[in-house]
Amino acid sequence: MALEVQIRKKLRDFTLDVSFSAGNEPLSILGASGAGKTMLLRSIAGLERSDRGKIVLDNRILFDSQAHLNIPSRERRIGMLFQNYALFPHLTASENIRFGLEKFPREEQSKRAADVIQRTHLLGFENRSPRELSGGEQQRVALARALAIEPEALLLDEPLSALDTHLRSQMEMQLEETFQTFRRPALLVTHNMEEAYRLGAHVLVLSRGHVAAFGPKEELLRHPPSTEVARLTGCKNISRARAHSDHSVEALDWGCALRLEQRIATNSGFVGIRAHHIEFAESTGELTAENTFPCWLVQSSETPFRITLFFSLRQPGQESPQAQSDGPQLQAEVFKERWRQFRDQPFPWNVRLRPDALFWMND
Amino acid sequence: MDWSPLWISVATSFTATVITLFLGLAAAAWRGGRKGLAMALVDGFFLLPLVLPPTVVGFLLLLLFGRNGPLGKLLRAFNATVVFSWPATVIAATVVAFPLMYLTARAALEQVDPMLLQAARTLGAAEWRIFRQVSLPLAWPGVLAGTILSFARALGEFGATLMLAGNIPGRTETIPIAIYFAVEANEITQAAIWCLIDVGISLVLLAGLYYWTHLQAAGRVRWAR
Numbered sequence: 001m002a003l004e005v006q007i008r009k010k011l012r013d014f015t016l017d018v019s020f021s022a023g024n025e026p027l028s029i030l031g032a033s034g035a036g037k038t039m040l041l042r043s044i045a046g047l048e049r050s051d052r053g054k055i056v057l058d059n060r061i062l063f064d065s066q067a068h069l070n071i072p073s074r075e076r077r078i079g080m081l082f083q084n085y086a087l088f089p090h091l092t093a094s095e096n097i098r099f100g101l102e103k104f105p106r107e108e109q110s111k112r113a114a115d116v117i118q119r120t121h122l123l124g125f126e127n128r129s130p131r132e133l134s135g136g137e138q139q140r141v142a143l144a145r146a147l148a149i150e151p152e153a154l155l156l157d158e159p160l161s162a163l164d165t166h167l168r169s170q171m172e173m174q175l176e177e178t179f180q181t182f183r184r185p186a187l188l189v190t191h192n193m194e195e196a197y198r199l200g201a202h203v204l205v206l207s208r209g210h211v212a213a214f215g216p217k218e219e220l221l222r223h224p225p226s227t228e229v230a231r232l233t234g235c236k237n238i239s240r241a242r243a244h245s246d247h248s249v250e251a252l253d254w255g256c257a258l259r260l261e262q263r264i265a266t267n268s269g270f271v272g273i274r275a276h277h278i279e280f281a282e283s284t285g286e287l288t289a290e291n292t293f294p295c296w297l298v299q300s301s302e303t304p305f306r307i308t309l310f311f312s313l314r315q316p317g318q319e320s321p322q323a324q325s326d327g328p329q330l331q332a333e334v335f336k337e338r339w340r341q342f343r344d345q346p347f348p349w350n351v352r353l354r355p356d357a358l359f360w361m362n363d
Numbered sequence: 364m365d366w367s368p369l370w371i372s373v374a375t376s377f378t379a380t381v382i383t384l385f386l387g388l389a390a391a392a393w394r395g396g397r398k399g400l401a402m403a404l405v406d407g408f409f410l411l412p413l414v415l416p417p418t419v420v421g422f423l424l425l426l427l428f429g430r431n432g433p434l435g436k437l438l439r440a441f442n443a444t445v446v447f448s449w450p451a452t453v454i455a456a457t458v459v460a461f462p463l464m465y466l467t468a469r470a471a472l473e474q475v476d477p478m479l480l481q482a483a484r485t486l487g488a489a490e491w492r493i494f495r496q497v498s499l500p501l502a503w504p505g506v507l508a509g510t511i512l513s514f515a516r517a518l519g520e521f522g523a524t525l526m527l528a529g530n531i532p533g534r535t536e537t538i539p540i541a542i543y544f545a546v547e548a549n550e551i552t553q554a555a556i557w558c559l560i561d562v563g564i565s566l567v568l569l570a571g572l573y574y575w576t577h578l579q580a581a582g583r584v585r586w587a588r
Contacts, residue, residue: 047481073484086482090500099496100486149486 003185007053028200046073079146094126136167277357278332281350294348379456387464413462417522451528456517471505
């Protein structure tokens, strides 16, 4: 593995205690704000000193607390993209890009600068000062500046969070393009699940300083190892559950019996399903189908193309021994086209929680 | 009329300002943004000349540079004396101007976004280069303001200069000292002329500084490439 990180650092509210390794493909670090993501990047870049641990990049030891070794930031050859871009305001775009190339002869400087300027689509912006550039352009200059030194790893701190929707998708394309040719460890910090999923091959979920999950992104989404990770990855539907057999459970909060494709390891835990995996069946005739239940709509919320439906598996007004409240238990997200097909049907509707979409969590 | 006090004052203030510029910047850069009791003591020490009576500063300088003072002895080994010579006017002016330079330089350097310095580090720049190419160009307006304030302060220095450099016409007699002795000798016209000159120079400097600051704020002057 190209980048190995194993560090411990006491912070004010918790201890950052992280250990992982990253290969030559992008790794998304996902976590709520204040989870220690930025501190992790800064420690790897050498801007922050860890209390204990070891950081190795391609057999090059950058930090080793036992050997009292701490290579300074300027010798680590790690490109860092700061959240606010951190461009030098008194230098032009091209001077910013050349800042890290001082040790090279002039010709080499120009060659490298021209190369990254082309790769980041900044032709024509070379002589602008940062304040004459838009947020997206500034971000590209910052990226070009980091790439110009031909770093051995790239760290990106919330590269998209300050951009509006349109610029964000442009920058996302830029990053994908960059990652394709970069082929070195690239760590991307974000609090947005979709960004993390689109840009990283692997996803590491950070929660209050510890690694809550780490693995290939599809696996992480399909089977989040804990309710914490399920929530952080955007899962809205989680119920306490009791196992009946290896593949069937009783969902206590939802009040239904479910079959799971996944094998269940413990007696009690949680069962979850993502909002966009919930399906609505057409007619009442299918009620006998597997994991299909009558449901009543409680509330709905529209976005331009989708609708979020909050519903309950109990008829309104009916008392239930398990549930404390009569509020919505589940939420589904469906495209409006689909919704129009069943919205005028009388209640109860039929909802289907597919066995392969359900997942089990031990805690 | 003997114009020597004008030239001595300008030469003294100019030399003192150049020295204080380097000392003040070095002290501010060395101090950085550190906190704690030790740093508070350092700040207090550097700012003392601003609040102490000029006579106290002059007396301490005399102790330091006098025949038996530590620095005086050192200089005597090289057959040099400072007390009652032109360099003494420079030393006195430097010491009293230093706090203004230190304060403004420190404030200006602290204004520079630390993120920029960190970005420079990740790009492989050494600390000295970061100071020259990032901190200083960005802090430059504040440093310039400090320089002008220091010059104005050096120009107005009287007490410590009189104690350390005395009043030797043509050598250590600066404008403020010339005014004092003119009044003492009842040469009121002479004193008034020097007063006007002193007020004029200081006013031009300070007004120029403020006007330039306004231009800066309006974005019409761009500094440092």
